[in-house]
Amino acid sequence: MAPDALVRLENVSKVFPGGVVGLDAVDLDIAAGEFLTLLGPSGCGKTTSLRVIAGFESPTSGNVLLEGGDITGLRPFDRPVNTVFQDYALFPHMDVAANVGFGLSLRKLSGTEQAKRVGQALDMVGLADKLRARISELSGGQRQRVALARAIVCEPRVLLLDEPLSALDAHLREQMQVELKRLQSRLGTTFVMVTHDQTEALSISDRIVVMNKGRIEQIAPPATLYDRPATRFVASFIGTMNLLQSRFVGRDGERLRFTAGELPLVAIPETGEIPAVGDA
Ligand SMILES: Nc1ncnc2c1ncn2[C@@H]1O[C@H](COP(=O)(O)OP(=O)(O)O)[C@@H](O)[C@H]1O
Ligand SMILES: [Mg+2]
Secondary structure, eight states: OOTTEEEEEEEEEEEOTTSOEEEEEEEEEEETTOEEEEEOSTTSSHHHHHHHHHTSSOOSEEEEEETTEEOTTOOGGGSSEEEEOTTOOOOTTSBHHHHHHHHHHTSOOOHHHHHHHHHHHHHHTTOGGGTTOBGGGSOHHHHHHHHHHHHHTTOOSEEEEESTTTTSOHHHHHHHHHHHHHHHHHHOOEEEEEESOHHHHHHHOSEEEEEETTEEEEEEOHHHHHHSOSSHHHHHHSSOOOOOOOEEEEEETTEEEEEETTEEEEEOOSSSOOOOSEEO
16 A cells, blocks of 8 residues: 555445446555546446445445545545535525535534635635526536535545536536646645546546456556556557557567567567567
8 A cells, every 4th residue: 555545445346236246356545635537438336436435335345444544434424525426416496605505514613614615615616706696597517616616615635526527518528627627736635536538537637547347457647548558458448549469479689579460560568577479
């Protein structure tokens, strides 16, 4: 475990009633202050991972740690974690201030302190002038910002975001990607975001976790994932990659020689095992 890991999933599995495997022996360290993105196709376990971190789902086996302490049995409200849900889950009959202040109203804070914090959170997301607006009067992008403000107002250590931008049109989504990243640097809060959009993941993240069928395929910064995919799945999921079935035929010093059908190929490995002659 990295000594500075804020959150750690330790061998976490989740099997749902009926036997569907949501997570399969997941090990994951999340560093304090990083922007981590969970990326993968639908059904690969991204939302389940977030729900396990938030405490909405308890693992079938394995542990969830916060700064080295076991929080597996802790209720969601007792964790310093907040979630921006995919559908925002705002209260349509309440105004913006009441929505943002909802989490605070459950805590013992004076009215003045609550109002101050709500104001600051709305300021952060550029909605200071919408304090008294009703949710139904807001655009999709504005609703998204309200959901963000409501999640950051309680000053969580970890902010979980489940496909936070998927409901927005392409132009607004790009703008909000920049804003999310800026907000995260300004707050210094750890963000864990889920997306199935590789462009979004590559542009916004410090590190990306590529998931497939409940397992982690690779954890790496965007450039490493792009240049050095660890598995065939990652290579085919990230970027537009040409995969060649090839045969290892021998080496000349540093150079490894392969053939892909008629095509001779040469590779110079940076690290790693040299394969035996045969299929590569
Ligand atoms: N409450 C549940 N009951 C049964 N199966 C579930 C439940 N939640 C998720 N699953 C299954 O677990 C797998 C992972 O789901 P999920 O984490 O929601 O995927 P993702 O967010 O990556 O699309 C899927 O096969 C899904 O159908
Ligand atoms: Mg999901």
